[in-house]
Amino acid sequence: MLIYNTYTRQKEEFKPIEENKVKMYICGPTVYNYVHIGNARPVLFFDLVHRYFNYLGYEVDYVSNVTDVDDKIINRAIEEEVTEAEIAKKYLEYFLECNQLLNALPFNKMPKVTENMEEMIDFIHALVERGYAYAVEGDVYFRIDKVREYGQLSGKRIEELEVGARIAEDSKKENPLDFVLWKKTDKGITWDSPWGAGRPGWHTECVVMIQKEFKGKIDIHGGGTDLQFPHHENEIAQSLCMHGHSIANYWMHVGRLGLNNEKMSKSLGNVINVKDLIEKIDANAFRLFMLSVHYRQPINYTEENIQLAMKEWQKIKTTFNQLHLKLDVAEALDVKEEKVDAIAALMQQFTDALEDDFNTSNAITSLYGVVKEVNKMMRAKVSEGAYKYALMTLQNMTYIFGFDLKKKRLTSEERDLFKSWEAARKAKDFTQADALRERLQALNVI
Ligand SMILES: [Zn+2]
Structure with missing residues (x-):
């Protein structure tokens, strides 16, 4: 089997780390709003990957995280005057319900940030101790100069990125491209850490969870194309420093979904929520549409x-x-x-x-x-x-x-109707055949 690996930019023969096993991880939802049909594309595609490996006889260990702490969640909690936990619970339930309605196989595990806080703080602490990260006034940043391979996944050149980043330079950083591992804040929910109260940065989540769930390198790490940079690049940078590997043997990225050739986004007001759509059309037809284009294409x-x-x-x-x-x-x-x-x-x-x-x-x-x-x-x-x-x-x-x-178990009446429809078609009695087809379709037989 050939898989296009974003990390090496070529199709490579798939060789599992463990025989007959596939260790697969995809970046999961930030649970602060209703998932839209664009979010459903990676879910549906990796569900197909999961199912195909099952068909081939592999045992698939499939994990996805849940980002249940984030600025967007905090803002939404303030807006709706409830706790962050309530926001996260509500939108996670919606996400899971949509996956079920779309007939996606469940994840084996869905670790949450709030349930892995100690591990994340320990991880950031270890990065600081080894000199890969530094603390400034309660924030902790990752030192990207420590990673020779930085930019490999997304195909970006550090020099070019630096020029862009300098425009929005943060004076606290040694290098404008250094990214935040721990953020000092007093807004919303916070945790205590060696650097004071705050919250972890998003990019540390997946590295820590993958290590915890799989105890080492995995076969496939997936997500949307928009996650290549900076999210996946930053995941790899941390893993190279701490674990000496680039997390996964195959990095797979799913292209974007556009709506009438436009980007689908809340600000443009052209968002279609998953549930709203499949209340109107058969979820199977939606799946057929979503899989009708190669996953790397928009x-x-x-x-x-x-x-x-x-x-x-x-x-x-x-x-x-x-x-x-x-x-x-x-x-x-x-x-x-x-x-x-x-x-x-x-x-x-x-x-x-x-x-x-x-x-x-x-x-x-x-x-x-x-x-x-x-x-x-x-x-x-x-x-x-x-x-x-x-x-x-x-x-x-x-x-x-x-x-x-x-x-579908047919009743004897449905079976008789079906036989009459076949007979009418054979006799070329199209009026009768059309009438029978309509009745059969109404009964969901055909
Ligand atoms: Zn991730």
Whole structure:
């Protein structure tokens, strides 16, 4: 399997640290507002990665942090006149609910900043003791001059960054690029530390949590492209100093989601919350849309694109349900699968696409190919074993893509309706066929 590694800027063969295991970490939410569909892109993509490794037989240890202390949370708490903990709880619940509605597999662990404060203070303290960080008037900064590789992940040159940073220079810093590890403050919730009351900086969180949860280097560290710099660069800098490694063997970054070719942001007022959207459209169609573009490319959300995904999703669902109808008897008889060469070839193309840096766009083309092939099989009336083979293939594909296709038990009335619909289509009685299709769709059979 090839994975594009941002750190080395090339596709590399995936080799797990431990056989049959994948240690994967993604930067989680700062829980101060409702997650929007742009935030859902990394969640959905890494869910596919998780599922594909599961399909291949790997055991995936999947961890994501929760930033439950942050200036934005404190400001929101002041605004809503509640505690920071209440804000964090409310928006974390919303995040988890959205993940569930999107049929994302749960994380194995979700460590919170507030529950790892001692470890973070110890870590910062150790950086100061070793000379990688320094304290000034209650703040602690990381000394980026200590890291020769600084800029490697994001492809930035320190000299250029320094010019930019000097404009907004903080006189307390030795170097304008030094970043904050501990911030002195008396606003909102604070913790005691060797440098006085304050709060830790964001960049230390993930380094500390990864070390705590995985006890060493991990396979995959992921997040959105916008986290490459400075967040991930700063994570790596701290880890190189303290642990002598760059945290992960593969750094994966997911491109942005735009809305009608514009950046989606609160200030532009064009934010779509996840729950609001999937109350209106099938979560599966949303998933299909989100995975229809390669993860490293930007994706553009438009009404037209989502309508198209809904139509395509309808075709997949109908085919799936038709196969189930064909197999009602076959399953009872425990029919043996009979390989269908055309479908086997499409499954091969499907996995080949995913093995090539998770090319979901090409994988979806293979999935559509199977739908087409099944429709051909229906017209040709093949054996039940062949239907079963097609169904198993479709089930594997839809599992990997995370579509929620629970087998629907049909009532005898629904089955009769379906048979009448097939008969009407065969007899080319289109008026009747259309009427029956509408009724079947209303019953969610097709
Ligand atoms: Zn992080």
